[in-house]
Amino acid sequence: MATEPLIQGAIILLAFVMFWALKYLSQQGLTKFRSKHRATLQTQRQLIQASRLLARARATTKKSQSQSLAKTALTEADDVIALSPDDAAGHIVRALSLDLLGHHTAALKSFDTALTYPRLKSLSAGERADALVKRAEMKVAVNRRRRNDSAIEDLEEAVRLAAGTDTARIFRLLGECYEYKGLGEKAQWAFSEALKA
CATH class of the missing domain: 1.25.40.10 (Tetratricopeptide repeat domain)
Structure with missing residues (x-):
């Protein structure tokens, strides 16, 4: 008979500890989430x-x-x-x-x-394509002679990423870069693709 109150006391103590642990851990988790979300x-x-x-x-x-x-x-x-x-x-x-x-x-x-x-x-793929095109435009504007090959690489990657979207601007700039490099056939192809888009 003396063990019954001890067992009941232990169960009450265990319930209190579990309640406190759940409350404390949830507050800690919410605090971390809130601070990350706030940032x-x-x-x-x-x-x-x-x-x-x-x-x-x-x-x-x-x-x-x-x-x-x-x-x-x-x-x-x-x-x-x-x-x-x-x-x-x-x-x-x-x-x-x-x-x-x-x-x-x-x-x-x-x-x-x-x-x-x-x-x-x-x-995203579209955002990356836009960034590559803008970087290529800057490369051409800063120093066309030294950066033309690098601009062509950026534009070719942008064409691959932007497939199915408005690519007229990309092909026009790519055509200009090919033309500057002396690649007439590739330039003509790029300009015709720009007209199709």
Whole structure:
């Protein structure tokens, strides 16, 4: 008879410990989830803000205002990169901001960073194709003679990734690169593909 109260006390104690453990562990898990989710939301907010600033900078006709907006977009993009360095979007916005500011070599380096392994996984095939096309345009604009072959590689990869979408711009630029390199037949093929698209 004396063992019954001991067993009941042990069951009550076990129930209390289980209740406390469930409450404590769920709070710990929720705290980790909330902090991770909060950082993701902050990154997305800053990325959206940087993209808006960049769009406004491109649309503005006043050079001083455009430069100011591009610098602010660059600062926001740097904040996004600090929060999420393995996300390619921040690096791409940074590259576009630098390009608008006239820092073409630094913009190319940012595109190169965005299109390397850990960050490359965060881009869809269409986004990767767009980034490759923009990088190829920058390569051609910076130094056509030295970077033409590299631009052709980017554009050929972009054509492969963007199959079935609007590829006229890609084929037009590819045709220009082939033409500059002296590959007349390939240039003619690329221009005809651009007209078909």
